[in-house]
Amino acid sequence: xxxxxxxxxxxxxxxxxxxxxxxxxxxxxxxxxxxxxxxxxxxxxxxxxxxxxxxxxxxxxxxxxxxxxxxxxxxxxxxxxxxxxxxxxxxxxxxxxxxxxxxxxxxxxxxxxxxxxxxxxxxxxxxxxxxxxxxxxxxxxxxxxxxxxxxxxxxxxxxxxxxxxxxxxxxxxxxxxxxxxxxxxxxxxxxxxxxxxxxxxxxxxxxxxxxxxxxxxxxxxxxxxxxxxxxxxxxxxxxxxxxxxxxxxxxxxxxxxxxxxxxxxxxxxxxxxxxxxxxxxxxxxxxxxxxxxxxxxxxxxxxxxxxxxxxxxxxxxxxxxxxxxxxxxxxxxxxxxxxxxxxxxxxxxxxxxxxxxxxxxxxxxxxxxxxxxxxxxxxxxxxxxxxxxxxxxxxxxxxxxxxxxxxxxxxxxxxxxxxxxxxxxxxxxxxxxxxxxxxxxxxxxxxxxxxxxxxxxxxxxxxxxxxxxxxxxxxxxxxxxxxxx
Amino acid sequence: xxxxxxxxxxxxxxxxxxxxxxxxxxxxxxxxxxxxxxxxxxxxxxxxxxxxxxxxxxxxxxxxxxxxxxxxxxxxxxxxxxxxxxxxxxxxxxxxxxxxxxxxxxxxxxxxxxxxxxxxxxxxxxxxxxxxxxxxxxxxxxxxxxxxxxxxxxxxxxxxxxxxxxxxxxxxxxxxxxxxxxxxxxxxxxxxxxxxxxxxxxxxxxxxxxxxxxxxxxxxxxxxxxxxxxxxxxxxxxxxxxxxxxxxxxxxxxxxxxxxxxxxxxxxxxxxxxxxxxxxxxxxxxxxxxxxxxxxxxxxxxxxxxxxxxxxxxxxxxxxxxxxxxxxxxxxxxxxxxxxxxxxxxxxxxxxxxxxxxxxxxxxxxxxxxxxxxxxxxxxxxxxxxxxxxxxxxxxxxxxxxxxxxxxxxxxxxxxxxxxxxxxxxxxxxxxxxxxxxxxxxxxxxxxxxx
Numbered sequence: 001x002x003x004x005x006x007x008x009x010x011x012x013x014x015x016x017x018x019x020x021x022x023x024x025x026x027x028x029x030x031x032x033x034x035x036x037x038x039x040x041x042x043x044x045x046x047x048x049x050x051x052x053x054x055x056x057x058x059x060x061x062x063x064x065x066x067x068x069x070x071x072x073x074x075x076x077x078x079x080x081x082x083x084x085x086x087x088x089x090x091x092x093x094x095x096x097x098x099x100x101x102x103x104x105x106x107x108x109x110x111x112x113x114x115x116x117x118x119x120x121x122x123x124x125x126x127x128x129x130x131x132x133x134x135x136x137x138x139x140x141x142x143x144x145x146x147x148x149x150x151x152x153x154x155x156x157x158x159x160x161x162x163x164x165x166x167x168x169x170x171x172x173x174x175x176x177x178x179x180x181x182x183x184x185x186x187x188x189x190x191x192x193x194x195x196x197x198x199x200x201x202x203x204x205x206x207x208x209x210x211x212x213x214x215x216x217x218x219x220x221x222x223x224x225x226x227x228x229x230x231x232x233x234x235x236x237x238x239x240x241x242x243x244x245x246x247x248x249x250x251x252x253x254x255x256x257x258x259x260x261x262x263x264x265x266x267x268x269x270x271x272x273x274x275x276x277x278x279x280x281x282x283x284x285x286x287x288x289x290x291x292x293x294x295x296x297x298x299x300x301x302x303x304x305x306x307x308x309x310x311x312x313x314x315x316x317x318x319x320x321x322x323x324x325x326x327x328x329x330x331x332x333x334x335x336x337x338x339x340x341x342x343x344x345x346x347x348x349x350x351x352x353x354x355x356x357x358x359x360x361x362x363x364x365x366x367x368x369x370x371x372x373x374x375x376x377x378x379x380x381x382x383x384x385x386x387x388x389x390x391x392x393x394x395x396x397x398x399x400x401x402x403x404x405x406x407x408x409x410x411x412x413x414x415x416x417x418x419x420x421x422x423x424x425x426x427x428x429x430x431x432x433x434x435x436x437x438x439x440x441x442x443x444x445x446x447x448x449x450x451x452x453x454x455x456x457x458x459x460x461x462x463x464x465x466x467x468x469x470x471x472x473x474x475x476x477x478x479x480x481x482x483x484x485x
Numbered sequence: 486x487x488x489x490x491x492x493x494x495x496x497x498x499x500x501x502x503x504x505x506x507x508x509x510x511x512x513x514x515x516x517x518x519x520x521x522x523x524x525x526x527x528x529x530x531x532x533x534x535x536x537x538x539x540x541x542x543x544x545x546x547x548x549x550x551x552x553x554x555x556x557x558x559x560x561x562x563x564x565x566x567x568x569x570x571x572x573x574x575x576x577x578x579x580x581x582x583x584x585x586x587x588x589x590x591x592x593x594x595x596x597x598x599x600x601x602x603x604x605x606x607x608x609x610x611x612x613x614x615x616x617x618x619x620x621x622x623x624x625x626x627x628x629x630x631x632x633x634x635x636x637x638x639x640x641x642x643x644x645x646x647x648x649x650x651x652x653x654x655x656x657x658x659x660x661x662x663x664x665x666x667x668x669x670x671x672x673x674x675x676x677x678x679x680x681x682x683x684x685x686x687x688x689x690x691x692x693x694x695x696x697x698x699x700x701x702x703x704x705x706x707x708x709x710x711x712x713x714x715x716x717x718x719x720x721x722x723x724x725x726x727x728x729x730x731x732x733x734x735x736x737x738x739x740x741x742x743x744x745x746x747x748x749x750x751x752x753x754x755x756x757x758x759x760x761x762x763x764x765x766x767x768x769x770x771x772x773x774x775x776x777x778x779x780x781x782x783x784x785x786x787x788x789x790x791x792x793x794x795x796x797x798x799x800x801x802x803x804x805x806x807x808x809x810x811x812x813x814x815x816x817x818x819x820x821x822x823x824x825x826x827x828x829x830x831x832x833x834x835x836x837x838x839x840x841x842x843x844x845x846x847x848x849x850x851x852x853x854x855x856x857x858x859x860x861x862x863x864x865x866x867x868x869x870x871x872x873x874x875x876x877x878x879x880x881x882x883x884x885x886x887x888x889x890x891x892x893x894x895x896x897x898x899x900x901x902x903x904x905x906x907x908x909x910x911x912x913x914x915x916x917x918x919x920x921x922x923x924x925x926x927x928x929x930x931x932x933x934x935x936x
Contacts, residue, residue: 005592005789008600008827018828019567021836022913024843029850031842034703034865037733042831043607050569053827057820060597061578065590068577074586081488082581085533090755091571093551094544100561100757101894102548103879106886109546110756123526135619135758138810142658149661170801174810178630180661183805221514251525253515272488276817277594278584278616278777280759297653311900318657322560322622322650322746323757335540340486341530347486350508351496357511358499374511401590406583412801429490430499456785461589463790468588471782471794475771477613479603484610484736 008046008056009479018050041484063462064277065406071432073359075378075409075421076169076217078247078269083339086272086332095331100323104308110327111307114300117334118284124345125243125263126256127286133296133325137244138171140264140283141211145179146317147262147287147294148209148238154294154315157236159208165194167217167413169242181208188415192218192371194228203235213242214255217413217421218370219356219378221248229259238262238291246270247425248353248377251346255286262287271333282329296320351426352377355433359422362437366444370416377425383418386447391454393418396443398465401458403439486530548886550754554919558869558910559699559894560621560648561757562749564727564837565914567828570751574821584777584813588792589784594816595791598779601823608729608826608834609722609743610736611765616777616814617822621746622654624762625693625723627775627809628742629655631766632691632719633664634773634808641691642684642713644669646676646698647723649899655693664690674700674862674871682709687716691742695723696735700908701845701869702862703732710739726750726763728867730835731842742766749912751825752818761815761822772798775809840913841868844920848911851924857931861906869910871896875931878907884930890923 032038048056065072072079090096094109104111118130134140145162152159162176163184173183184202189195194212210232215221222228229239241255241263247270249255255263267273267282275281287295297316298309340348353376360369360379367381383393397407397420409421424433446453458464491499496508505511512520531539549555555563573579578593585591585598598616605614618624629641641664643652656666669681676694685692692713697703710720721742722735727749735743747761748754766774772795780794797803801812829837845868852858857875874881878895885892896906911920 005596007596008823009603012830017830017832018569019830019833021833021840022565022916024840024913025917028843028917029846031731031839031846032865033732034705036707037703037705039729039731039733039835040737042835043604043610043729043734045604045607045830045834046827047830047832048827050567050828053824054569054573056827057573057597057824058576060593061573061576062593063590063596064578064582064593065587066578066580066582068581072583074583077583079583083488085537087575087580089537089540089544091753092541092544094541094547094549096753096755097549097551097555097563098547098756099550099555099557099563099754099891099894101557101559101898102756102891103882103898105883106548106891107756109543112546113540113543120527126521135623136811136813138812139619139623142810146657146661170804170807171810171812173805174803174807177805177807178658178661178810180663223514223516226516226519251521252512253519254521257521258519274580274817275583276815277579277582277591277597277820278816279813280619280815280818281813282759296657318660319622319650319653320657321758322620322648322654322760325757326759327756328753328759331540335536337527338536338539339530339533340488342525342527344486344530345525345527347489351489351491353511354491354496354499354503354508357503357505361503374505374514376514397587398589401587406590407587409586426489426491430495458589462592463589463784463788464786466588466784466790466792467782468792468794471780471792472797475794476781477599477602477771477778477794478606479600480607483612484607484734 007479008048011048011052012046014047016047016049018048018053044480070404071428071436072406073408073422073424074406075423076244078423078425080272080425081427082272082274083336086335089335090328090331108307113334114330115302115307117330118300120337121265121284122286124250125286126254128289129292130284130286131296132284132330133321134283134285135321135326136281137264137266137283138175139320140285141171141175141242142178143296143320144240144262144264144285145175147291149179150294150317151291152208160206162208163202163210165212166415168213169244172211172242192220193222196224196228199228199231203231205236207235207237209238209240211240211242213244215245215248215376218380219375220371221376225258245377248349250349251342252349262291267329267333272336273329273332280326280329282326348426355424355426355428358433359424363440366441378421378423380416381420382416383420386444387418389447390451391447393420395454395457399443399454399457402460405436405439553889553891555891556893556909556911557891559899559908560650560746561754562910562912563754563914564749564912566751566753569828570821570824573824579817579820585793592791595779597820597823599791601819602779604823604826605763605765608726609724609765610734611743612768613771614765615774616779617747617819618762618764618776618811619815620758620760620762621744622651624744624764625651626655626658628721628744629659629664629691630662630808631773633662635770636690636719638688638690639663640665640689641693642667642689643693644676644681645671646700647693647695648699651723674702675864676704676706682712685713685716685718689716689718691719691721693721693723697725697728697867700862700871701866703865703867707738714739728838730838747822750822752821759815759818761818773808776811777814837913841911844911844915845870848920855924855928858927869908872907872909873905874907878905881930885926888926
């Protein structure tokens with residue numbers, strides 16, 4: 001049998017193909033590219049038959065951990081079950097075969113679907129308007145910041161800085177810089193929340209706004225959020241909620257009611273669209289009315305019963321996606337919302353919160369809980385107890401792999417030493433959580449008794465610990481190292 | 486609630502173990518005045534059958550390539566997607582995995598991306614490619630900000646022959662970085678025009694050319710590229726991967742960066758997304774590349790394995806020093822493109838290119854004989870062309886749709902002012918019978934009195 005790690009290129013043999021192209025009648029003209037622009041040497045794509053392709057990629061697929069197989073408690077990533085019906089609906093021929101330039105009249109089904117999803121997301125967030133265009137959370141952040149920028153410029157204010165807490169996702173500062181602002185990072189207070197006094201000291205007419213994740217990346221609700229928002233508004237700034245952790249709030253509290261001017265939501269987290277090994281995602285941005293004239297082009301509108309595109313928006317920031325965003329993800333998200341309904345969305349957050357607090361309580365005797373009080377949808381621990389026994393959080397993470405469990409998010413947020421950020425989601429049963437707890441307690445015992453066992457883990461995975469530094473040092477990012485002749 | 490396994494008894498037991506008497510105690514950190522003290526105004530959850538029926542009714546309202554002969558393109562193409570691509574692309578091992586942060590249990594995704602990067606390099610004859618970006622528009626945006634970072638210049642030159650949708654995204658995304666864009670007119674549909682060359686200078690970060698261009702014309706841009714390079718300007722090619730079986734790749738024409746829309750490679754049109762932006766660059770630009778990159782390494786037992794590499798470029802490490810905020814690729818789309826490219830191989834790629842181009846030539850020839858219709862652009866095309874109709878393009882398209890044909894994309898839908906222009910695209914799926922029917926209906930429309 002072939003080695004599992006063989007590359008598709010290594011199975012190539014001249015003369016094989018996996019695709020038969022529809023015949024072209026002989027009487028059609030021959031195609032001759034312009035002089036000097038005919039390809040001379042063919043690209044070295046693999047030459048393999050269809051069944052070789054299917055076997056190769058089926059074999060490769062078995063080397064992945066995935067949510068259908070087992071627990072995946074990656075904090076802030078909301079690895080919940082992705083219902084099968086959602087995928088099937090997005091693949092319906094009436095959606096999959098739709099060219100994006102079709103007239104609104106010939107694509108009413110797609111536009112009505114986007115409209116209905118928009119209305120649902122506006123209700124969930126308590127906002128006034130929305131764009132479905134951003135293809136990911138980071139693009140949603142960036143889109144909102146461009147709208148903040150347009151808002152300030154329209155009002156004749158050239159502001160220079162955006163404030164973030166030190167617990168922010170790395171995309172926040174990167175998005176800020178790309179939208180033309182500087183970053184002011186504030187330390188969290190002793191409760192793991194935004195430091196109001198520090199915020200007051202930094203607010204001035206240069207501050208364009210604040211970006212804050214709520215619940216924050218420590219899994220804590222920012223209890224003083226209303227006060228924080230007032231302070232920023234009083235200073236003439238706008239406030240953005242990074243909605244990465246919206247799974248904790250559905251039907252409980254809404255960013256719009258808290259006073260936020262804009263927030264994104266990750267459809268690939270809260271609304272169950274699958275992560276696809278890193279994408280596609282979808283990061284719609286909901287906003288208050290004062291920002292609506294800056295929405296990206298085109299804006300979905302309704303005239304009578306008909307949904308249509310409004311391109312006549314002179315103050316728009318432009319477009320952040322070639323077309324209307326990751327439409328296939330929008331179909332999945334609306335299917336999910338229809339399946340759950342308003343009552344089901346609330347049940348998601350209730351169960352996600354109970355699951356996270358259950359893990360917090362059960363693990364905290366052995367793992368150092370960062371903030372010992374009720375958390376929302378995720379619980380953040382430090383691996384410092386285990387570090388004292390000579391093992392790092394990395395070792396705990398790698399050992400979990402031997403038990404078929406994907407590790408939590410590790411070493412983030414940056415402010416927690418040896419951080420383990422655990423988000424179980426509502427998808428997991430008490431039985432699964434109990435098994436996870438048993439494994440975590442066993443690993444803690446192993447840390448004391450046989451630390452070498454952890455340091456050399458994992459043992460049962462398709463490959464063992466990989467030399468990441470070596471990969472960057474001896475860079476090999478393609479199969480053929482030579483250039484084409 | 487069919488996706489939530491915990492029973493009321495489970496929840497009671499868990500709350501007891503947590504040490505609270507009710508869920509309400511856990512929600513205490515959320516101030517009462519910030520709560521939504523009513524149910525969400527969203528209809529209650531429905532059975533899967535009810536949901537399926539509602540969503541299928543929406544899908545049925547659309548005219549799609551599944552029940553019409555599709556001649557629409559302009560950045561989204563109706564190529565055939567083999568069943569094996571769908572079958573592999575639906576495997577939950579690929580669909581329901583996250584970004585490969587733990588490489589030991591993500592070797593499937595990582596090796597697929599490594600193979601994907603290798604194939605993109607081969608298509609474009611470039612030495613390096615990333616794991617993909619959101620779509621072609623965002624890939625072009627990132628290429629431009631990368632050129633800015635490399636050259637420390639802030640002017641970009643391009644022409645009307647670059648897809649206006651891509652240009653709009655690139656402008657939006659780069660406006661805050663202070664980049665200025667100069668756009669040349671292309672009255673003859675060609676970028677070889679002197680007007681483009683005259684905009685170049687030693688303050689230009691990047692020249693952007695589309696090849697084949699937005700109007701489907703295959704320009705010879707070699708002189709233009711040389712002129713740009715003589716000023717230290719980087720050249721960004723926007724290149725359709727499906728042309729790479731028949732046309733000289735950008736890497737052989739002096740490209741410094743190549744971007745492209747990967748949708749035609751085994752992915753559906755899906756109303757514009759999800760797609761994947763292809764991104765390749767020269768060796769000297771590797772460390773400025775945005776997005777995920779997978780590299781080969783070894784595990785402690787010496788076995789070959791794959792990891793995300795050069796991560797020090799990325800936002801989660803560099804934060805406000807990062808040159809891009811992108812933290813994902815379009816993993817599943819890239820996987821599908823990899824399955825597709827493996828199946829077609831070099832022969833299939835060439836045959837699909839030839840099949841599409843020959844159908845295009847055939848249709849252009851036939852249309853030239855229909856009085857009133859004109860094809861304004863001379864020169865060799867690939868699989869798309871501009872047609873001027875004797876009347877309103879929108880009305881022509883409506884007339885054709887009623888006859889089972891999605892006739893093309895009126896230019897006005899892309900924000901251009903020519904209300905008689907239609908961009909028409911052909912893939913290997915279009916039969917001669919469909920093309921003949923198109924031309925016959927066009928002639929009939931004219932006789933019926935176009936307005």
